[in-house]
Amino acid sequence: MKTTGDQQLVKRINRSVLLRLLRIQPGLSRAQLAQESGLTKSTVSLLVRELIDEAWITESDTVNAKGAGRPSTPLQIDGRTRALVGVEVAVDVLRVACVSLAGKILWSTEEPRQGMEPVEVCQQIACLVARAHELLLSWGLQLTGLGVGLPGAFDETTGKVHFASNLGWWNVDFLPLFTAALKQVKLPPMPVYVQNEADTAALSEYEFVEGTPSDSLIFVTCDVGVGAGIVLNDRLFTGQYGGAGEIGHGILQINGPLCSCGRRGCAETFFGARTLDKLTDPSSGGNYLGVVLANLWTTFDPSVLIVGGPSCAKYPGLITRAQETLKAYSAGARMPAPPVRPARYGLLASAVGAAALVLHRQLRPMQAPTGYATNPGAPVSEDTL
Numbered sequence: 001m002k003t004t005g006d007q008q009l010v011k012r013i014n015r016s017v018l019l020r021l022l023r024i025q026p027g028l029s030r031a032q033l034a035q036e037s038g039l040t041k042s043t044v045s046l047l048v049r050e051l052i053d054e055a056w057i058t059e060s061d062t063v064n065a066k067g068a069g070r071p072s073t074p075l076q077i078d079g080r081t082r083a084l085v086g087v088e089v090a091v092d093v094l095r096v097a098c099v100s101l102a103g104k105i106l107w108s109t110e111e112p113r114q115g116m117e118p119v120e121v122c123q124q125i126a127c128l129v130a131r132a133h134e135l136l137l138s139w140g141l142q143l144t145g146l147g148v149g150l151p152g153a154f155d156e157t158t159g160k161v162h163f164a165s166n167l168g169w170w171n172v173d174f175l176p177l178f179t180a181a182l183k184q185v186k187l188p189p190m191p192v193y194v195q196n197e198a199d200t201a202a203l204s205e206y207e208f209v210e211g212t213p214s215d216s217l218i219f220v221t222c223d224v225g226v227g228a229g230i231v232l233n234d235r236l237f238t239g240q241y242g243g244a245g246e247i248g249h250g251i252l253q254i255n256g257p258l259c260s261c262g263r264r265g266c267a268e269t270f271f272g273a274r275t276l277d278k279l280t281d282p283s284s285g286g287n288y289l290g291v292v293l294a295n296l297w298t299t300f301d302p303s304v305l306i307v308g309g310p311s312c313a314k315y316p317g318l319i320t321r322a323q324e325t326l327k328a329y330s331a332g333a334r335m336p337a338p339p340v341r342p343a344r345y346g347l348l349a350s351a352v353g354a355a356a357l358v359l360h361r362q363l364r365p366m367q368a369p370t371g372y373a374t375n376p377g378a379p380v381s382e383d384t385l
Helices: 006-024 030-037 041-055 118-138 172-185 198-205 281-299 310-314 318-335 346-362
Strands: 057-059 075-077 082-089 094-100 105-112 142-150 153-155 161-163 169-172 190-194 216-222 227-233 303-306 340-342
Touching: 006 030, 006 041, 006 057, 006 075, 030 041, 030 082, 030 310, 041 057, 041 198, 082 169, 082 198, 094 198, 094 346, 105 118, 105 142, 105 346, 118 142, 118 198, 142 198, 142 346, 153 190, 153 281, 161 172, 190 198, 190 227, 190 346, 198 216, 198 227, 198 303, 216 281, 216 310, 227 281, 281 303, 281 318, 303 346, 310 318, 310 346, 318 340
Parallel strands: 082 142, 142 190, 216 303, 303 340
Antiparallel strands: 057 075, 082 094, 094 105, 153 161, 161 169, 216 227
């Protein structure tokens, strides 16, 4: 006999299946959703009605009239009522983006980080989110959830930042501080998700893509720190404690330059922003970036490599040099390397991806840990997926 909890989980899974199908194939009818999902027509009809009532999806004004049967109504994700907010905590600045469910940027802002201490950073983020929330309300939009990208290893199971060396943070209980700051600015309870900023950047390319996304991609972000967001088999690969993708602290030279993490010879010391700014030819750092891309290629065999971040915006030749280096390794191995391209959202990649993190977690109820509400101890709203 199934319990109520079991039934609610099955319902959430079925709802997420329909939403994911419509994100990949906008315009499917109820009958087509039933065929694609394997659910019964009655179940699909009931769930579609709920999703329409909750402004997750909408019916198209046009109808499909094929054959002698009853005309069908195309369905699509509703981008008119719900919105997401994403925040990137960079080393020197904070970036915030309001994003539609389809990945359209509705509003964004950037401001210098005003303090170094975790409490100060949390309070500044909370004020920015409150500002974004007020704008969304004025536009008649409902804030569905909040995502945050941090430059360090974040452990979802504990809500702790294990290390963010460029912020000077080690073993910071980030989630309690952040939820307390959100409560102080009187934001309503909502799901809150946190992840490494390179991971969120990867989701900007994975969740907000037309058609079926690649089954694997890697996003390399180049700033003061260097990191990689890795998507494999439809989920983020974050490692045991959230440290996967910390490629900036992979060793490129034994006993090389001293890194902010305390080790020597890390990749960050060869093409991190502080190093690039000192070079006569900053694009030469792309040679080392190309080596890292080659290592990521041979380790994960991704469909595509994406490179972004402030260093790429400041020094466009960085990506070009990295592509040339990767091409040389590819030729030597006589194997085709994956394509390398710049980030679609530019400097907002991590912030937009933090918004995408909300969808990524909510549309995968069997994979995702429970989201955090803005009020510590409060449950995540049941109308989320």
